[in-house]
Amino acid sequence: MSHLDPYGGEPRGWDRPDRPTALPWPEPDVEPAPWDRRPVPDRYAEPRGLTRPPADPYPEAYRDQPYDERPAGINGHRDPDDYPTAQLEPVRPDREPEPAPDPEPPRGRRARGRRRASADRPPTQPSRAGRNLPAAIAVGLGLGVGAILLPxxxxxxxxxxxxxxxxGVGVWEMARAVRRSGAHPPLVPLIAGGVLTVGLAWFAGPDALSLGLLVTVLGTMVWRLGDGPGGYQRDLTAATLIAVYVPFLGGFAALLAAVPDDGHLRVLVTLxxxxxxxxxxxAAGVAFGKHPMAPAISPKKSWEGFAGSVTAAALGSALLLWLLLDVAPWWGALFGLAVSVAAVLGDLAESMIxxxxxxxxxSNLxxxxxxxxxxxxxxxxxxxxAYLLLVVVAPVAG
Structure with a gap:
């Protein structure tokens, strides 16, 4: 005996009819709910209110023409005037791009040391030596005549x-420059000792010059003690270098000028x-300079320029010492050669520093x-x- 189906009331078994049995609850995947029996639109049906674009009326006639030369309506498009981009110029790859306009130069104050160029006044070009040659010549003549020859x-x-x-100015410049390396040599004892060294050389001779150097170094050591032990050795080394380089070497100018009879002539032939x-x-370096002399120290110096230096100094000194100090020309040439070599070495030494x-x-003084x-x-x-050579070739009378 078969049991009754509690949900359908019909017997279960092989004699059940083929029609589906209604479920007591709605199944959304199988049967829509009674309260949501809306008609499902056909997704493949023609949409209402919309029309397909008309077919291309003449595709064969304009198929071989470029797209941008076909009339409006080709290929199922509307009139090109209806599109907002219709007024833009089409991009053509064969057209050269227009160059960008030159940027307007910034307004305001121009850089220091430069003047505005025009048709009547071209821009100032630096010389091959990297200097403003007219200004250098004017300043050199002013210092040579006004500060040296006249006094x-x-x-x-x-x-x-x-x-x-x-x-004093040289000591100040050197002390200011070495501070970039972290050294701080005391400026007051260096300037005071430098002036004292020059004065002692003028009034008391070479021995007093060495004494002035000793006093300057000792005074710097004592003065520096007040700043504490930090960096003492470094500052004292820089101060000693400055004392030897500027006051001691500069004191030989006082020794040359202090000669009673012809001291002014000795200074003149040296300068x-x-x-x-x-x-x-x-002149020789600009005209013929090709082989660098010391590229790691001064790239602009060449062996051709060095040859021009010693040649000009030897020839000029041979004539000048013969006329002014009554020295034989070959001794004068030797004097000029030695002074030229020393001058070049001094230039290289400061370039290395x-x-x-x-x-x-x-500085920019x-x-x-x-x-x-x-x-x-x-x-x-x-x-x-020059002082040592002149003592030999032109001894002081008496």
Whole structure:
């Protein structure tokens, strides 16, 4: 005996009819709910309210023409005027792009040291030596005539003031430059000791010059004790270098000028030899310079320029010492040769110091030259050389 189906009331078994049996609850995947028996739209039916674009009326006639040259309506599109991009110019790959306009130069103050160029006034071009040559010549002539020759020939004690002032400025520039390396040499004892060294050399001779150097170094050591032990050795080393390089070497100018009879002439022939060396080296280097002399220290110096330096100094000194000091020409040529070599070595020495410190000039005190030490570098090494040679070739009478 078969049991009754509690859900359908019909017998279960093989004699059940083939029609599906209704479920007591709605199944969304099988049968929609009675309250949601909305008609399902046919997804493949034609949408109401929309029309298909008309077919291309003449595709065969314009099939071989470029797309942008076909009339409106081709390929099932509407009139091109209906599109917002219809007014834009089509991109053609064969057209060269228009160059961008030059940017407008920034307004305001122009860089210092430069002037505005025009048709009547071209821009200033630096020389091959990297300097403003007219300004350098003007400043050099002003210093040579006004600060050296006039005091030297009119009132010689005034030349002592010039030497002392030059030593003070040189010490200040050197102390300011070495601070880039972390050293802080005391400035007051260096300047005071430098002026004292020059004065002792003028009044008491070579022995007093060495005494002035000793006093300067000792005074610097004592002065530096007040700042504590931090960096003492470094600061004292820098101070000793400055004391030897500027006041001690510069004191030989006072020794040359202090000669009673012809001290002014001895200073003159020394300075002329240095000027001839610099001028001859510059001219020969610009015209023939091809082989660098010391590229790691001074890339612009060449062996051709060095040959021009010694040649000009030797020829000029041979003539000048013969006329002014009554020295044989071959001794004069030897004097010029030695002074030129010393001047070149002095220039290289300061270039090495500046390159080690990472600076171009000691200061910007002199237009076209840089600092005063940039002009004294050759002279400082030439002064003791000239003093020693002149003691031999032109001994002082009495």
């Amino acid at each position: 030297l020939f009119l009132y010689r004690p005034a030349f002592l003031v010039v030497v002392a002032a030059a030593v 002329v030899a240095v000027v001839l060396s610099d001028t001859g080296g510059y 500046k390159r080690d410190l990472g600076i171009k000039d000691m 002199l237009p076209g030259h840089g600092g005063l030490m940039d002009r004294l570098d050759s002279i400082l090494f030439a002064l003791p050389t």
